[in-house]
Amino acid sequence: MDGVGAVVLDFYGTLVRMVRPLPPDHRGIFARRGLTAQGELWGDQWAVGPREGEEHSAYSADEVTYTAWERERLRRRARDCGVPREALDGLVDELDRAMKAIRLELFPDVREVLGALRRRGLLVGVCSNWFWNLEECVEEVGLGGAVDVVVGSARAGARKPHPLIYRALLDRCALPPERVLFVGDMWAPDVLGPLDAGMRAVHLHRPDRAVDGPAPPLPAGAARISGLDGLLTGAVVPGVAAGPGGCG
Structure with missing residues (x-):
């Protein structure tokens, strides 16, 4: 199997979190x-x-x-x-x-990790269930120059884990699914859905996560990390830390 060529990350809960002032109740x-x-x-x-x-x-x-x-x-x-x-x-x-009216900020590990992934020759993407303005939000939090592909549910026509949004993502990445690594904090949208689509998956289970409860047992083809820096260790998926996997 070829090495990983793209790392695609969920947006909210993975790259950004909501901060005060919160939206009006x-x-x-x-x-x-x-x-x-x-x-x-x-x-x-x-x-x-x-x-x-x-x-x-x-x-x-x-x-x-x-x-x-x-x-x-x-x-x-x-x-x-x-x-x-x-x-x-x-x-x-x-x-x-x-x-x-959502105010967002990056998790502290985001800039360093995304920069490291791109320096290793990997395509970096964002795929999220979001409003129409996902691309603008990615820019506003300062990731416009750090991300190659942005796919949001509003424009894709379906919300994760519907197969349609993953097909749109893979078309944008121009890579076979087995060369795409999907990372996110939500179980069905970010782990089970990508696996069903043929991608590899990493469950992000942060200590300060927005999703409560214990982490489910990992299915075959998935890994788990407690912070995005876990993507750089080489222990998650061989090839991510070893060098360029090709951008396709």
């Missing part, structure tokens, strides 16, 4: 509009987004279509919670802004 948004009871029915602030593994290619043709679909999902949820028709537009506008 939806209950406050509802309450300011006299809709406290409806806000309590809303449930989890983030649950209104596309589900893990959801395919939505019909809405991913362009940004206008995709963002209209996002807003319509918010509108339907608000109606189901009993929000009056005349209050929908303003509420949806504010909820949409609040969900995307």
